[in-house]
Amino acid sequence: MHRRSLLMGFGGLAVLVGAGGAGLHAATGSSGAYGRYSTILRSIPIDFAVPELIRLATLAANSHNTQPWRFQVAETAINILPDLSRATPVVDPDNHHLFLSLGCAAENLVIAGAAIGVHGVLESNPDGSLRYSYGLGTPQPDPLLQAIAQRQTTRALYDGQPVPASDLDTLRQAAETDGVRLIIIEERARINQIRDLVVAGNEVQMQDPAFRAEIKTWLRFNPRSAMATGDGLYAPASGNPTLPDFAGRLAFDAFFTASGENDKYAKQIDSSSGIAIFLAERADIQSWIRVGRACQRFALTATMLGLKHAFINQPVEVARLRPELASLVGEPGLRPDIVMRFGHGPQMPYSLRRPVPAVMT
Numbered sequence: 487m488h489r490r491s492l493l494m495g496f497g498g499l500a501v502l503v504g505a506g507g508a509g510l511h512a513a514t515g516s517s518g519a520y521g522r523y524s525t526i527l528r529s530i531p532i533d534f535a536v537p538e539l540i541r542l543a544t545l546a547a548n549s550h551n552t553q554p555w556r557f558q559v560a561e562t563a564i565n566i567l568p569d570l571s572r573a574t575p576v577v578d579p580d581n582h583h584l585f586l587s588l589g590c591a592a593e594n595l596v597i598a599g600a601a602i603g604v605h606g607v608l609e610s611n612p613d614g615s616l617r618y619s620y621g622l623g624t625p626q627p628d629p630l631l632q633a634i635a636q637r638q639t640t641r642a643l644y645d646g647q648p649v650p651a652s653d654l655d656t657l658r659q660a661a662e663t664d665g666v667r668l669i670i671i672e673e674r675a676r677i678n679q680i681r682d683l684v685v686a687g688n689e690v691q692m693q694d695p696a697f698r699a700e701i702k703t704w705l706r707f708n709p710r711s712a713m714a715t716g717d718g719l720y721a722p723a724s725g726n727p728t729l730p731d732f733a734g735r736l737a738f739d740a741f742f743t744a745s746g747e748n749d750k751y752a753k754q755i756d757s758s759s760g761i762a763i764f765l766a767e768r769a770d771i772q773s774w775i776r777v778g779r780a781c782q783r784f785a786l787t788a789t790m791l792g793l794k795h796a797f798i799n800q801p802v803e804v805a806r807l808r809p810e811l812a813s814l815v816g817e818p819g820l821r822p823d824i825v826m827r828f829g830h831g832p833q834m835p836y837s838l839r840r841p842v843p844a845v846m847t
């Protein structure tokens with residue numbers, strides 16, 4: 487189904503449901519309350535406080551916004567532990583995305599820590615747990631601190647304009663990490679090859695009832711349900727209208743189709759300036775964490791430069807497409823970890839996070 491039909495489908499349902507007036511409002515919650523939640527969540531602390539630092543860490547990119555982490559506070563250290571109860575076994579059977587998400591959060595912690603005067607060392611263990619040992623020092627102002635609050639995964643059409651070479655150099659340098667390779671593709675013919683793989687992966691996923699069922703459990707169709715859980719994929723953040731939960735689930739079953747989503751992804755990639763692919767030199771938990779750190783730094787730097795980004799990980803998630811993707815980017819034999827498009831695009835509504843006490847252990 488065409489993207490427009492999808493929106494009309496969702497929108498038509500919204501209009502029908504909207505005939506309920508006050509009832510609709512009660513069922514969806516208010517966008518004003520959502521905005522207030524989001525603003526507080528994304529404020530920049532003036533002074534150092536451990537809960538504030540943890541809040542900034544949780545603003546990191548993470549798969550399906552499950553926020554698969556727990557934070558444990560010691561005297562001069564913060565431990566980040568994997569929360570396997572928040573795994574997504576269908577899309578991520580070996581917890582690759584989960585550990586990568588932990589790396590994203592760890593990178594936010596390190597950047598925010600130094601910027602607000604908590605300098606530390608991050609150590610990762612083979613089981614995927616991380617320890618940030620810190621001491622208080624002088625704050626080192628860093629524009630990436632603001633970017634932590636501003637960054638979002640922007641699932642929208644971009645304007646297709648090229649990114650200046652100097653910005654691409656800045657992105658490359660920012661993401662440079664031992665054991666992680668970053669390939670940036672700007673040539674349209676090569677972008678098209680990646681696009682075709684994303685669409686092929688999407689086709690496989692959309693035909694898989696288990697994939698559909700899993701993603702459905704993480705969708706939040708309105709402010710009320712997004713604020714109730716503080717997690718998940720907020721429909722308006724992807725350009726879909728607000729709906730009561732029951733109508734959202736109906737709309738998902740009716741309008742979330744392979745052809746509609748394939749068409750949407752193809753257009754979004756066509757509108758992007760480039761694609762970044764991250765590949766670790768080794769396929770193990772600590773390497774995935776390193777990729778998470780590199781890709782979070784890339785995303786924050788892009789944000790600082792006024793660029794948007796969005797993950798298009800289908801050819802990573804569908805295992806049989808990985809070798810073709812690796813060959814396409816000149817890295818045969820490596821397992822690709824992240825595929826991310828970037829360019830200039832609009833601001834979309836933010837997704838939420840759980841309150842800090844909910845992620846403490």
Ligand SMILES: Cc1cc2nc3c(=O)[nH]c(=O)nc-3n(C[C@H](O)[C@H](O)[C@H](O)COP(=O)(O)O)c2cc1C
Nearest residue numbers: 547548549550551583586587638639797798799837
């Ligand atoms: C490892 C990883 C894989 C992801 N894969 C996808 C993806 O395939 N498609 C997508 O739209 N977003 C993907 N995301 C983005 C998350 O859905 C997003 O970070 C999360 O919903 C929170 O939203 P935010 O980034 O706007 O804060 C991925 C993020 C991570 C860290």
